[in-house]
Amino acid sequence: MSTLTTNYLVPTGREEAWRFTPLNRLAGLLDSTVALTSTNSLVAKSLPAGVSSKLVAALDLAPMATTLDAATIRVREAVTEVLVLDIAKDSEVSEPIHLNRVTIDGQAQASRLLVNVGTNAKAVLIIENQGNAVIAEDIEYVLAPGSSLKVIVLQEWDAKTVHLGSHHAIIDRDASFTSLIVTVGGSVVRLLPTVEYRGPGSSAELFGLYFATDGQHLEHRMHVDHNVPNAKSRVNYKGALSGDKARSVWIGDVHIRAEAEGTDTYELNRNLLLSDGARADSVPNLEIETGEIVGAGHASTTGRFDDEQLFYLSSRGIPAQIARRLVIRGFFSEIIGKIGSQEIEERLMNRIDDQLAKVGA
């Protein structure tokens, strides 16, 4: 057994990074006495031209970035095979690359994925998580100069799922990375979309949407490390919560280092509380070590349903329940509209509608 998972590294709940997380509901993912199954759990039905995949022994493939996250450290210990997706340089992949999760009922899983985007390549990747799972994963995206990657990660889990994940992007010169994380299922989901830069002219957009109902804990913790000059970042997460003990956590850490002159960053988190008993924590943190920047800002709002909007729609004959749906769809549309697939957009909105109906909203 490695020293990494000895007790002193297992979170107690007092750590800043874990203070919001219900550690007693993680189904053994941080418990060194519970074994993690390490078979690859992401499968592509087919790969478009310009994209190839392979399984590489974990011993031969060190992680691209170090981590302090206890769950990710465990994943890196447990995983024996890493799924590697290579997007060939200069290729413009015309259709989205689809990866679907294969879950093993009743077993805790660990998974590592590495996505290499070649120089000047351009691709869209969609990762779909459905079903029941207890899973911890480590995803790394490495964007070569001039490349572009848009990743859509869907958490449409069943009610019992526990999911801890790290999504780290390393963005080289003039490359642009877009992440869109949608979390509408699961018992506990805790995801860490993080970004570091390798060269100037690079940009990262982190978008997210979450909808929590009765007893769900949905947590998203960004970290954007502006460690090079003239890079850009945008963060926009929107969440709605309805039902007793529905819980969301959004942490937006943006660090502008002394050398990151010309940084342009803005982060935003909006939460809509649809019922009593729901709670949204929203913590933007902006640390700025240089004044020579283009811009840096953040905003965070958590509010209740706007009765004036409801009145306006109802005064046009729209029944209150439909009016609420319309407002909630409207609230999410800014994020959901970025998915670019009408089929997925409708599926997600229908799921949200169904869940709203279940909690009587």
Next chain:
Amino acid sequence: MSTLEIKNLQVSVATEKGFTEILRGVDLTIKSGETHAIMGPNGSGKSTLAYSIAGHPKYTITGGSVTLDGADVLAMTVDERAKAGLFLAMQYPVEVPGVSVTNFLRTAATAIRGEAPKLRTWVGEVKEAMASLNMDAEFAERNVNEGFSGGEKKRHEILQLELLKPKIAILDETDSGLDVDALRIVSEGVNRVKANSDLGVMLITHYTRILRYIKPDFVHVFAAGRIVEEGGPELADKLEDKGYAEYTTA
């Protein structure tokens, strides 16, 4: 033929200091085809009258009745009032982010008509109504009232009036914030609906300006929460000359 009958309506609003009475017994009857101008100084309760009839939750009815063709309007939910045939064009229409005008109009028309309008005729209907209000086609793709200018908001209200075809429309300071051109376009819209239907109108305004475009059959002076004087169009001319001073200093 429809009749909106307001009898001895008393309305209060909750404030930090407790309940404040705003309407102190309003009596007014509006029939199809009639246009009633409600004129009065700021703060006299004109908008409260409009919002109370529409069912805004902020206002508490403490007495009196409102009926539409005998049906108890005050017992209806907000959407039921609209379905019964009431329409309120608001002074400050509300922004609804992420909901497109197209989607909103179609959802409203579906609710009011009881079935989804046939797509083919509906698209034409909306286009025509928009064109007659000098609204650009791209307007339909924008989010409801989001980033609209004052004039665009008012045109959007009248667009809804044209499409939802109510029995009685309450226009709450529709003229406020409009320049001369926009005022004319909006007024023409109201007149068009009146010409094409048997619409009864309650036209709430502070100024007589809009009455040059929309001719009232009756003028009611509103002050301190009730109607204090009534007459024909000539009353508006008197107000134009003398203002509201004699009603407010009493």
